[in-house]
Amino acid sequence: MPQEAQNAAPLLEVRNITKMYGDLAANSDVSLSIDEGEIHALLGENGAGKSTLVKVIYGSLQPTSGEVWWQGKKITIANPAAARELGVGMVFQHFSLFDALTVAENIALALPGKLDLAGLSEKISRVSKDYGLPLEPTAHVADLSVGERQRIEIVRCLLQEPKLLIMDEPTAVLTPQEADQLFLTLDRLAEEGCAVLYISHRLDEIKRLCHHATILRHGKVVADVDPQEETANSLASLMVGADIHTISAKSGRETGAVILGINNLNAPADGPFGVALKNIQLDVRAGEIVAVAGVAGNGQGEFFDALSGEVAANTSQAVKFLDTEVGHLGIIKRRKLGAAFVPEERLGHGAVPEFSLSDNVILTRHATGDDIVASGVVKNVIADDIQTRISDDFDVRKALPDPEARSLSGGNLQKFVVGRELDRDPKLLVINQPTWGVDAGAAALIRQAIIDLAARGSAVLIISQDLDEIFEVADRIAVVSRGQLSDARPATELSLEEIGMMMAGSHEKNSDHDSDRGEVASA
């Protein structure tokens, strides 16, 4: 930390921050300090309290107790505007952007003063060129890729000439190459004296980038370390503490007949901001796990819908299950044949938040031979029995015997939603983002259950953004980018770099990317 000697007082210091939600302490007695020009990592699992702490620093939450000091003075950050005035900028994990507005309008919303879009556009072009973050000020956000959207967030912060830049999981949505580009930008900012608070749970990034790391677990600071002096393993054990989870390795399983055959699957974009699928080919065999990797928003949703039958495929033979052409069959018929599906969004798609767990059992199992429904009448007792069985088998922790789905934590609900399908012992499982936003314990349980299912001879197709997860469970990997799917190759043959190149579109058949983008944008 080169600047440390120059300033006696740190740029930002939070002391003993506690934030209570009812009886739950999201942050408990958290302290950390950041100097100018320092890239400081905030490391922790999902639910460790990183986001809460950051919201306190950015003024969008008020702590229950504790102090915030800025350049040696004790202050109160009443709201985000006050934070911005101090010189705190934030790049949100789930971007704080407006699809219907232009790049310039999005940026103007975070800047004080009179609205001058023409002048602002000029500034945007200048700054974005300066830092290697190309942006078109008049473009509508809806038409931009995830990487481009992140650039808007960054440029928006840079225009405020920040002293402290907060980045919440910035690489979760980037290809490895895009991430490298981002690191260069952050290095340069740090050299210019800007401090960066970098939130992540990716250990290699933190070792690559950060000068200092504060590690949170269950809302408390468990360590304050120099990442250069740690190994990825030592950081990991600090992060998860005693709850280390190992997954029994996938052994060389025998693969059997083709269970899921996808032939020339095409699908239109789902709404004006969706991505169309083009000529998708893929086979998934009995006993194997195939993963579809890719940056969010490259057609994964459309792909899942076409496989589940929520949207009919272009032709009947585009999707084959066992020997049946199912492309034009609905989701109920596909389930009856022995297929099971877990969508990405738990609340409102995979489960109804306001329904009890037993009603949520009925959701996917009213026609799958569990005798829940007889001549149109629902037998709640049977649904409740199944609900209890799933909860026991998959360690779903709940406060009531049959609570509403929304009252469960993300991890417990995901265990329930996955368990509901695995409980049927399906011949095929299609699962979109299996452990998205789930704590490590639940993630390990879910991944293990998926591996066990394949070991019993079922076919599994995983759609995931999480490359660590993919390498942990998948036998073969294909990459989706702008609605096109690469050939699936054995996981052992692929490196992270190769996948990164494919995520950026190296396998796309249509070389004319610009016209391709235009088509997507206007669809």
Place this chain on the structure above:
Amino acid sequence: MEAIILTIITAATPLLLAAMGELVVERSGVLNLGVEGMMVVGAVCGFGAAYASGSVTLGILAGIAGGMIIALLFAIMTQTFLSNQVATGLALTLLGLGVSGLIGESFVGVPGVKLGQIYIPLLTDLPYVGRILFGQDILVYGSVALMMATSYVLFKTRTGLVIRAVGGNHHSAHALGYNVIAVRYAAILFGGACAGLAGAYLSLAYTPQWVENMTAGRGWIALALVVFASWMPVRIMIGAYLFGTIWILGLVVQAMGYGIPSQLLSSLPYLVTIAALVIISGNRTLTKINSPAMIGQPFVPDR
């Protein structure tokens, strides 16, 4: 012919006023189905105040105030108590019709006060266009000015940008530090003022008297106009004048007596509204692009 155009303009003006208010409300992400209720309260308050004081200005102000008071109820219910916006909008209409009927009972058959037309020597006397361009009442010009001002504010100022941002994504707006609830309160009150003014126009200018339920579904047509205009102020004006024309043409044809049942002609505005909705809504790209993404969704900030 000149007379017909003059009546078309007075028929279009209340639609334009009410729809412009609702446009801002919907742009902020709120669906207030109570336009009819706010309008009819505006009409009775406007009539009553003008009748009691003899002043049209006071009548107009009372109409605006009446619309705002009942809109405030909607705002409290939907923004603070997070009630369902569709149901609350319906409640607003039912309450508005009831309250206005009760207040207005003593006004039935009473001669009203009429808002006068302006007269500019020479200009108003011009042949053909004089009265149409320079001989209207002040609110006709006011409604056009309102359209231009709304368009300017929405698309050229920070206020408008914030309104559109809140309606487009309230989570993002909140994360940037904007007070979503406060913006929506303000938009709802503006919508109430516009609807109240539109109602007062009916009872002070269009037909200067009080008749129960005198809005006759105009509030609902204003709601349809917002969809028809795909949330663009200029198109609201075009739509309002189109509907005003249909409304008046029905009356004109009736007066000519072609043997067409009067009831069919009276149904015409409602049938045309349905047709317009079908044409516009069928075109999904047109409705999707401008339609505020958050419309009808309550916002609950995390603490």
Place this chain on the structure above:
Amino acid sequence: MKLILEKRPQRSAKMALLSPLLAIALTVFFGGVIFALLGLNPLRALYVYFLEPLTSWWSIQELVIKAAPLVLIGVGLAVCFEAKVWNIGAEGQLTMGALAGSMIPVFFTGWQSPLTLVAMLVLGIIGGALFGAIPAFLKTRFNANEILTSLMLVYVAGYLADWLVRGPWRDPDGFNFPKSVNFEGWQVLPTIFGDRIHIGAILAVAAALVLAFVMAKTLKGFEIRIMGNAPRAGMFSGFSPKKTVWFAMLLSGGLAGLAGICEIAGPAGHLQPLISPGYGFTAIIVAFLGRLNPIGVIFAGVMLAISYLGGESAQIDLGVSARISQVFQGMLLFFILACDTLILYRIKLLSGGSRKVTGA
């Protein structure tokens, strides 16, 4: 001080029962305030308005007659609103049901058999359902908002009825009054419990019981609830949003149509320009006051029938306008919606200081 809502982890069963009662209590209280403002003794006025209708056999009969159509329409709307299909054109569907059912007495004046009545009721249901099918078609085919289309059709139905009774369907021996021929014999609903309550009341209760079973115990009920609550999950479950719209509109339209023909073949006895005193709109309040539960709707229908009768007795005994009942109804709906917030949220009062970090 600041008022905040805290989401409950679990919907409160206690509040679900209490909220309609609380809403009624608030309406009665503010009703008293309004009466006081009108210069009346609030206690006496409230007695006249809410309790006097229950003190004589005549008015209890009247209560049942008014509650029957409200419950019939209200249960249909309850199912509709549960599916988040916003049919607010029940008044128009009621009118069309009345017109369709009246075709029998108008065109087959002499036909007298039990089947006459059955045919009238069936035609009433079909007429209402077909009129409800229009918004359903426009919604599923063209994505047109059903709130606006169903409401516009109310006006159209009203003008159609007006034209028919003044024109082609006018009773030739009716001294030029705008009304149809008088219905007689099997063209009129039989009465029960005395001479005025007709079988419409039984139909209403039966409809409520059947729909209560459908909603609570069948897969159809599950479909309605899931499509209204989380349509994406409903599609994942294998249901079609379009089919739900059709089902909800046909059901609520058919029941409104049945209420319409019962009104004409019951209390009225002939077609007239004005078929109902706004039952189709009041039934919206009934559905919400019954918390969209068919059994709850029965009680809510009686409550709203009291408000109609109360308005009449207030006019006679107190000299207050009968419009007061509309105000009461609107107020009641407002309070129900506000009180329903308590089912999902806890209300907390925070003093301003406790939320802030203490400054330097």
